[in-house]
Amino acid sequence: MSQGKLITMDEFTIQETRKFPQATGELSALLRDIGLAGKIVNKQVRKAGLVDILGAHGATNVQGEEQMKLDVFANETLINILKNSNDCAGIASEENDNHVCYEDTFSANSKYVVLFDPLDGSSNIDVNAPIGTIFAIYRRVSEMGKPCTEADFLQPGNRLMAAGYIIYGSSTMMVYATRISVNGFTLEPSIGEFCLSHPNMKVPENGKIYSLNQGNTIKYSEGMVAYLNYCMESNKEENRPYSHRYIGSMVADMHRTLIKGGIFIYPADKSNKNGKLRLQYECNPMAFIVEAAGGKASTGYGNVLDVQPTELHQRVPIFIGSKNMVNKVLEYIKEKETVA
Ligand code: AHG
Ligand code: MN
Ligand code: MN
DSSP, rough: SSSOOOOBHHHHHHHHTSTTTTTEEEEEEEHHHHHHHHHHHHHHHHHHTTTOSSEEEEOOTTOOOOEEEHEEEHHHHHHHHHHHHSSSSEEEEETTSSOOOOOOHHHTTTTTEEEEEESSSSSGGGGOOEEEEEEEEEOOOOOTOOOOOOGGGSSGGEEEEEEEEEESSEEEEEEOOOOEEEEEEEEEETTTTTEEOOOSSSOSOOOEESOGGGGGGGGHHHHHHHHHHHHHHOOOOSSSSOOOOSOOOOHHHHHHHHHHOOEEEEOOOSSOTTTTSIIIIHHHHOOOOOOHTTOOEEESBBBBBGOOOOOOTTTTOOOOOOOHHHHHHHHHHHHHHHHH
């Protein structure tokens, strides 16, 4: 952070949106609301080992996964804050079966909807590793003044207005992207504000780190296995093998990728032909951020952002990060597919 005057996220967002005469300030307000939810979740995350918030909640979510108490807490916090704000017509969450429409007059007259993964990397809560919240903001396509509809939540990523994440790591940061730029804000605990610390983030074109669950190699395609061998060989670009890093929280693995460059992969495999990660809550927002920062995000057969969602909780394979590294893995995949 610079030694000069602190710029809060709110100040920054308002200054940025003033550059657009047609802006009404609703997007700034929405980002502030999401930041507020992030601060409340952060407070709970920071005392996770101290209070009875750790451990299983005893329920399963729509994907049949065990929900943790913090998952539920983060989900409810976001749903309630956005409901009480004037700027959100409805939400869809990884933790809810269906979208939630806010029925009051203010919400029905709002032009945005928000999709989120309230707590990403929840298996890392118990081991004090970084976790996060991921969000995606769309302009609704349904009629203003009426309740939102499912179509508002089934828009492709290339229609996103903004997307971002909050990482509860060694410090807490909120990173958000608009079409113009990606900026990172670190929570300054003494004033309780996110302050600009990482202006105009750019993902390096090349990287030295590959990140995926290599334990699944036996289930990967021939092209993927060939690419992994390439990563482990002394390659031409680096004259040494790439380093492997995998935290198992997409937010944390992507935050590193955004700052240091590299590639993050969750591919299709023999048992999951669409991989594991969810298009609308994880892949689209991360793809939007990475593309706004100059990187690339592919499903292996096209841009993540161009996938037309057909259902709320759909999954897609993802190859995301430094442009040249993504292009390289795509070469491997295509070559093997052509042979097959
Ligand atoms: P979530 O906690 O929201 O369910 O997401 C977990 C995701 C993602 O954060 C991470 O990249 C991936 O699951 C890890 O999966 P594996 O354990 O299969 O590697
Ligand atoms: Mn997740
Ligand atoms: Mn989650």
